[in-house]
Amino acid sequence: MSEILSVSNLVKRYGEKAALNGVNCHFEQGKIYGLLGPNAAGKTTFLKICAALIMIYKGQVLIDGVRPGLATKAKVAYLSDGDYFLDWMRVSDAVNYFNDFFGDFDKVRALHLLHELELEQSSPVRNLSKGMKARLKLAVVLSRRARLFLLDEAFDGVDPVSREKIIDIMLNTFDQESTIILATHHIDYVERLLDEVKLLHRGEIIREIAADEIRQNSGQSIGEYYLEVFRHEKAT
Amino acid sequence: MKKLLKYQLMNYRGLGMQLIFGYVLFMTFLGWLTLSRTDVFANMTMLLSLPILVGIPGISVIHYRHYIPMSSAREPLLHLIPLPYFWSLLASLLASLPGGAAVAACYFMLFLVFRHQPGIYLFDGWQWLMLTGIYILAQSTFVCQLAVGGVLKDRLLWPKKLSFLRKLVWWGADSTSTMYAMFWVVLVISPLYYYTMFTDYIPISRALLALSVYASSAVLFYVASCLFEKYSNY
Numbered sequence: 317m318s319e320i321l322s323v324s325n326l327v328k329r330y331g332e333k334a335a336l337n338g339v340n341c342h343f344e345q346g347k348i349y350g351l352l353g354p355n356a357a358g359k360t361t362f363l364k365i366c367a368a369l370i371m372i373y374k375g376q377v378l379i380d381g382v383r384p385g386l387a388t389k390a391k392v393a394y395l396s397d398g399d400y401f402l403d404w405m406r407v408s409d410a411v412n413y414f415n416d417f418f419g420d421f422d423k424v425r426a427l428h429l430l431h432e433l434e435l436e437q438s439s440p441v442r443n444l445s446k447g448m449k450a451r452l453k454l455a456v457v458l459s460r461r462a463r464l465f466l467l468d469e470a471f472d473g474v475d476p477v478s479r480e481k482i483i484d485i486m487l488n489t490f491d492q493e494s495t496i497i498l499a500t501h502h503i504d505y506v507e508r509l510l511d512e513v514k515l516l517h518r519g520e521i522i523r524e525i526a527a528d529e530i531r532q533n534s535g536q537s538i539g540e541y542y543l544e545v546f547r548h549e550k551a552t
Numbered sequence: 553m554k555k556l557l558k559y560q561l562m563n564y565r566g567l568g569m570q571l572i573f574g575y576v577l578f579m580t581f582l583g584w585l586t587l588s589r590t591d592v593f594a595n596m597t598m599l600l601s602l603p604i605l606v607g608i609p610g611i612s613v614i615h616y617r618h619y620i621p622m623s624s625a626r627e628p629l630l631h632l633i634p635l636p637y638f639w640s641l642l643a644s645l646l647a648s649l650p651g652g653a654a655v656a657a658c659y660f661m662l663f664l665v666f667r668h669q670p671g672i673y674l675f676d677g678w679q680w681l682m683l684t685g686i687y688i689l690a691q692s693t694f695v696c697q698l699a700v701g702g703v704l705k706d707r708l709l710w711p712k713k714l715s716f717l718r719k720l721v722w723w724g725a726d727s728t729s730t731m732y733a734m735f736w737v738v739l740v741i742s743p744l745y746y747y748t749m750f751t752d753y754i755p756i757s758r759a760l761l762a763l764s765v766y767a768s769s770a771v772l773f774y775v776a777s778c779l780f781e782k783y784s785n786y
Contacts, residue, residue: 371784372703385781389632389633390634394632400627402559403627404565404566417555417633
């Protein structure tokens with residue numbers, strides 16, 4: 317499988333504090349990765365660099381061989397964990413916005429997802445509940461045919477039924493040409509989605525392992541494995 | 553570009569914009585009421601109607617809030633679209649013009665109502681040109697300041713003894729209205745506005761002054777788009 321994202325010696329500092337401290341990792345096409353770690357591990361910073369929202373850093377990041385920037389924005393779909401849409405938007409505006417600016421956006425799929433997730437097109441975004449906003453974010457971002465999806469705490473606030481529905485849709489429609497990186501500390505939400513996990517701690521990748529390897533070798537779930545690793549890290 | 557402009561114009565549907573326009577209309581009405589019901593000197597019109605100009609920075613801050621580096625965790629859509637920053641900034645600038653024009657119209661209406669009173673005069677063509685230029689220059693200055701703020705964010709290391717200064721700068725940068733007011737009113741707008749209003753005291757030629765205002769706007773605007781393009785720091 318070909319490599320979609322390659323990261324070498326990535327360092328990002330906020331003043332004197334290092335958010336990322338020499339990250340080295342690679343991501344292959346056709347896989348769903350879990351970028352897992354506790355709060356302040358550097359997950360969001362990592363995704364923002366890949367999404368070209370942060371362009372001041374040290375080290376090398378290459379998406380399909382190109383530094384994140386204008387050229388990569390067309391093939392990267394980023395979902396942030398905060399507010400995403402503009403406050404004047406209605407649900408239909410959000411869909412039209414993506415349709416107008418992203419050539420890989422599939423409007424039919426988006427409308428289908430809105431229906432599945434029970435979102436009214438005429439609803440103003442600012443009137444939506446937190447969970448509904450999260451569902452809308454996922455609906456529009458996952459309706460792109462992007463090469464690389466960067467999803468930051470994508471399922472936060474989404475109720476369990478909708479979450480399972482979205483995960484089913486993701487598994488059923490996942491394109492082998494794409495790659496998904498899910499950054500989260502809610503491992504139980506995404507357990508069944510993941511092909512590989514990368515554990516990020518204090519700005520460094522401390523473990524990289526295939527999900528099947530965890531299950532087969534230790535008989536643990538990813539959540540249990542995560543707890544074991546981070547309990548050990550805390551103890552040391 | 554058309555699509556960008558369309559979405560930027562839709563900003564006027566936002567609650568913040570509606571509040572600002574409500575404020576501008578209210579202040580215009582208040583200015584008219586004060587002047588028509590009291591014996592205030594007519595040449596105080598300009599002074600009394602100044603609060604409506606507060607609407608302009610308000611419109612600008614709301615318009616460019618997505619480029620504010622300190623609050624960028626919110627609404628990153630404009631930064632994600634695969635188009636050069638120059639175009640999205642230009643769309644923001646063009647879309648802010650109707651807002652400025654609406655405020656200017658309110659201001660102009662007050663002049664029109666009281667035009668027969670002594671001390672009131674209407675702007676000439678050059679003054680309107682200059683006022684538009686000042687408006688564009690203020691926008692460019694603001695955008696450039698935001699771009700520079702983004703580049704410098706987390707890069708300025710302050711000695712511990714000066715940490716209070718760091719907090720002050722951080723607070724100033726975060727409350728953009730403060731920064732904006734400082735840049736706009738003190739450094740740029742006040743002197744230009746003064747020269748525009750009191751043309752007798754202009755130290756250089758009118759054409760040169762207008763040209764320098766528009767040229768400075770273009771340079772600041774271009775610098776801002778380059779900084780966003782190369783050194784985004786959100």
